[in-house]
Amino acid sequence: MIDYEKAVARGVGSGGGAGARGWRSLLLLVALVASTAALYASFSSTLRVSAWFLVPPLSNSSPEEFVLLPSTCPTHPHTRPLLGRPLSASLSSAQVPVSTASPSLIAPSPSPAEGAYVPKAPPLVPDGPGFIPSPGFLPVSTVTPPSVAPVPRPRVGDDAMTDLQLIHAKKAIAGAPVVLHDPDLYAPLFLNVSVFKRSYKMMERILKVYIYEDGPKPLCHTPQLDGIYASEGWFMKLMEENTQFVVKDPNKAHLFYLPYSSRQLRTQLYVAGSRSMKPLSIFLRDYVNSISAKYPFWNRTRGADHFLVACHDWATYTTNLHEELRKNTIKVVCNADVSEGVFVRGKDVSLAETYVRTPNSPRKAIGGRPASRRSILAFFAGQMHGRVRPILLRHWRRRDRDMRIYEVLPDEIAAKMSYIEHMKSSKFCICPMGYEVNSPRIVEAIYYDCVPVIIADNFVLPFQEVLDWSAFSVVVAEKDIPSLKEILLGISGRRYVRMQTNVRRLRKHFLWNDKPVKYDLFHMILHSIWFNRLNHVHVR
Structure with a gap:
């Protein structure tokens, strides 16, 4: 088999000359003939893609700009692999699945570490009850016929970068140094203060959250800051005002926030005397369906990197009409009852229920006698x-x-x-x-x-x-x-x-603070979401 990388490298290297151009013309001719045969065969039947191959680009570009082609024609079961080197031979162990893509003609970028090529990977496949799978290259099962239109050269996906960051954070937390003294943390309160401190520090350094702008008011984006369900309102207010963790670019996010209010759903949608939560459940089902149809982010993990924050007693039950929302999404709820089969320990988060009497002064009258x-x-x-x-x-x-x-x-x-x-x-x-x-x-x-x-x-x-x-x-x-x-x-x-x-x-x-303070209730809730998400990121 012809080593295309070496051949093209000779063609574009210093002093390539006419001989290199001849090699390049021959290689292009072979690739075009094979592509033409593949396209001709593409009108017969369906085929599963078995591997990916690197072939020279169809322009006078650098050797990094190889394009990916399927090893067999996507529509014929008997076509032979195209000439080239299998991509799997150059995949590094650090690669992780990235976003959903139809890998018809995808131009990879070189890995900065080893010069390997990282493709846009297929949809994530659950590895457990709806969680992100172990990192690694996932084979494509079926794909749509390749487009003949020119495809721009893509880069390594942002979601691949965010996955790698989570894996790095999980490894760093596992190797947390022992904390002997910390002026801000009292060790007897914690199961392992060293792990908590390292995890919190990694959260501050890495975590980015995207907040969906979708959703009608007052059901969404309308925090209520008083009463026994004030926790969800205060978190929503402080999260939407935050500039440290919140990003406008969803491709940079590790977590996605569904900013609806379970209290507002109860107030606005419940029919008095009906004893039925169905209108609330229907709204949530339609809300999530609209988000998953409009954006690609839900579908990458089936909602496993999304979270909701809801304190009303009904919050867990109103997720029942959307299976992925109920099973996969991180539910941050006050009603953290494991006996009912909705709240999942280790994935979901128990939200502290705070009765705020005066929103303008949530810390009023705190303290007590010795x-x-x-x-x-x-x-x-x-x-x-x-x-x-x-x-x-x-x-x-x-x-x-x-x-x-x-x-x-x-x-x-x-x-x-x-x-x-x-x-x-x-x-x-x-x-x-x-x-x-x-x-x-x-x-x-x-x-x-x-x-x-x-x-x-x-x-x-x-x-x-x-x-x-x-x-x-x-x-x-x-x-x-x-x-x-x-x-x-x-x-x-x-x-x-x-x-x-x-x-x-x-x-x-x-404690709630008008402006969040390190280790306060806002940050503790966010840390629990971060911590539980890390627990379901698999490290090889």
Whole structure:
């Protein structure tokens, strides 16, 4: 077989001369004859492409500008491979799949590392439950007949670069150096502070997010900053204002944000009294379908590099009419219940539910008393809905002075000590689930330096992939509610002081700021999305 690279290199090298031009003419003639035969055979039947070959360009260009042609005619099962060198012989191990493309005539660019050629790869094939596959060249199954029109020389795809960056970040995090002391991070709060610090640093250095401009208002791009569902609104506001992570060019993005509001969907689309979420689900289905039809980015990973942020209790259920949205997309939701088969631990993200009373001052009244000035053992007051709260009330209402458990805080008690003052004066703040597993009381307890006691089976706690919740909270199984006081009294005074100190140090990670601050709630949420996405990028 003729070595075309060497032949063409001789033709364009210094002092090529007439002999080189003769070689070049002969090679062009062979390529044209083979191409003509292939096109003639292309009108008969369908064929799978088995390999790619490099042939000389049809112009007086540099040797780097080889074009790719299929090894067999795309429409005939018996045509022989075109003359040339199989592209697979020059592929480096670092190549990763890039964007969807019809590889009819594609001009590759040389790899800066080894001079290899990287083609536009075919669509990504799932390697697991809808996730990005292991990096490597994916063979093309079937392709459309090649276009005879001239094709401009493309470059290495931006999506290939973003994939390589994610792989690099994952390897760097795996080799994170040990952190002995960091003035901004308190190690006892974390499962592995060294891994978190390296991951956060890589996020700051690498991560880019594209926000779709599509979507009607107020369903999209309309954050609400108050109430118990304020988390989704604050994240949307701060994300859309961000200049560090957000990019206008989607080809440079590692993640894609679907900026809709589950709270607005409930307000605008739910038919009162219908008990049906279908109108909300239909909107989401159509919204994602329109994005996947208009842009190529969803289809590259079937939505695995896209994320939504939604705090309403219904958020997980309204994804059911779009299979890829439900299974593949990173769902950042307050209702992080693994028992229902929608929220996937390790892929989806548990969103901290924050009750913001005054949007102009989301940090108002935070802080609490030291452990020595907390006279109440445990406190809860709230509406009686869901399966857990009625059991809590039945066992502990008016049974024990140390256990201040109320359905609604009585007026005569509230006149002397408000709800917030109760939390600031209690050692433990009881945080039982309501209709769903999530509760804003967890973050409220953290705001007021009260150790949260979480009662919600199957609940994935916020930032559980990096935080050690046993260092600053107590998780009680629903079946152990009758033993609640015994469990709390079993915590020694020394351990309690340590836990309460940890809560105070933890608080900054759960705060909203008008302008995001390093390691605050906005950045912690974004880090969890980044971290979980990296967990599903496969490294060879």
